[in-house]
Amino acid sequence: MPVSFANLKDIENKPNYKFVKMDICDFEGVLKLMQDEKVDGIIHLAAESHVDRSIKDPFTFAKTNVMGTLSLLQAAKAYWESLPEKYEGKRFYHISTDEVYGALKMDGTLFTEETKYQPHSPYSAAKASSDHFVRAFHDTFGMPTIVTNCSNNYGPYQFPEKLIPLFINNIRHRKPLPVYGKGENIRDWLYVEDHARAIDLIFHEGKVAETYNIGGFNEWKNIDIIKVLIATVDRLLGRPEGADLDLITYVTDRAGHDLRYAIDSRKLQRELGWEPSLQFEEGIEKTVRWYLENQEWMDNVTSGDYQKYYEEMYKGR
Numbered sequence: 607m608p609v610s611f612a613n614l615k616d617i618e619n620k621p622n623y624k625f626v627k628m629d630i631c632d633f634e635g636v637l638k639l640m641q642d643e644k645v646d647g648i649i650h651l652a653a654e655s656h657v658d659r660s661i662k663d664p665f666t667f668a669k670t671n672v673m674g675t676l677s678l679l680q681a682a683k684a685y686w687e688s689l690p691e692k693y694e695g696k697r698f699y700h701i702s703t704d705e706v707y708g709a710l711k712m713d714g715t716l717f718t719e720e721t722k723y724q725p726h727s728p729y730s731a732a733k734a735s736s737d738h739f740v741r742a743f744h745d746t747f748g749m750p751t752i753v754t755n756c757s758n759n760y761g762p763y764q765f766p767e768k769l770i771p772l773f774i775n776n777i778r779h780r781k782p783l784p785v786y787g788k789g790e791n792i793r794d795w796l797y798v799e800d801h802a803r804a805i806d807l808i809f810h811e812g813k814v815a816e817t818y819n820i821g822g823f824n825e826w827k828n829i830d831i832i833k834v835l836i837a838t839v840d841r842l843l844g845r846p847e848g849a850d851l852d853l854i855t856y857v858t859d860r861a862g863h864d865l866r867y868a869i870d871s872r873k874l875q876r877e878l879g880w881e882p883s884l885q886f887e888e889g890i891e892k893t894v895r896w897y898l899e900n901q902e903w904m905d906n907v908t909s910g911d912y913q914k915y916y917e918e919m920y921k922g923r
């Protein structure tokens with residue numbers, strides 16, 4: 607996915623920020639960067655993350671998510687082991703997903719840190735594999751690692767391949783809303799800034815070798831979220847109530863579509879005092895407003911190859 611510099615505008619002049627464009631699979635390049643910058647902490651968020659893309663192109667997911675993670679781990683190992691203090695004061699924090707746990711039934715159960723891995727999509731299989739590599743580097747080499755598994759994020763700057771920004775944009779332009787299957791799948795939604803707060807806290811105060819689940823205790827059926835999005839966009843644009851409900855278009859289901867995700871994040875609450883700060887209604891209102899007020903951002907990210915991607919993704923559905 608192309609780098610969107612517009613997403614970095616707020617921080618581009620900060621003295622503690624530097625952007626380097628590099629492929630995480632480039633082991634030599636990453637190692638040199640770690641040495642040049644004397645890196646002592648890594649928060650690894652780089653990944654191919656969209657399930658539909660992984661169904662079309664699993665190789666890219668294995669390459670970036672598995673080999674890319676391994677390349678970062680190997681580079682950190684080579685650099686940190688070359689220092690006199692070795693792993694002391696160092697930290698490799700890997701950001702992962704709740705999708706590694708597979709799918710839940712509609713029975714109120716939640717994913718805990720002890721739930722066994724059962725990934726179903728090429729995306730989640732690749733993330734599961736990268737999680738295993740991270741833990742293996744702790745167990746084998748003593749690298750100070752931490753893994754977190756988070757539920758669905760939403761908020762500003764999300765690429766419109768994901769449900770919420772895609773549908774806000776389609777409602778605005780009165781384009782069909784492609785609902786997979788019956789729209790009954792359930793996701794647990796977390797506002798992106800709550801996830802960012804959790805990452806900051808865990809990076810500084812989390813215990814090495816631990817796993818923490820991060821989630822919103824906020825389960826929604828897709829079709830119900832979609833109705834909230836329609837109502838919110840229509841209200842904010844001054845359209846009559848329910849005007850765009852007819853955009854809902856049921857399409858062929860996603861292959862291997864996981865029925866339900868829901869995270870038990872009580873360990874993080876108990877041990878580090880984190881909890882989600884925003885009510886969903888408030889978060890969705892903020893999010894819809896942001897996309898409507900930042901149409902230029904949306905136009906930029908949906909120009910170029912995006913149209914081709916979009917047509918390809920929904921072809922034959």
Ligand code: DAU
Binds near residue numbers: 756769793
């Ligand atoms: O659970 C965490 C995961 O959440 C992250 O690890 C992934 O990177 C992220 O993409 C997200 O995965 P999902 O597959 O749940 O997110 P997505 O936004 O693609 O879809 C949310 C739900 O909406 C899912 O049940 C599929 C459905 N959907 C999605 C799209 C894009 C539709 O019905 N129509 C659509 O056009």
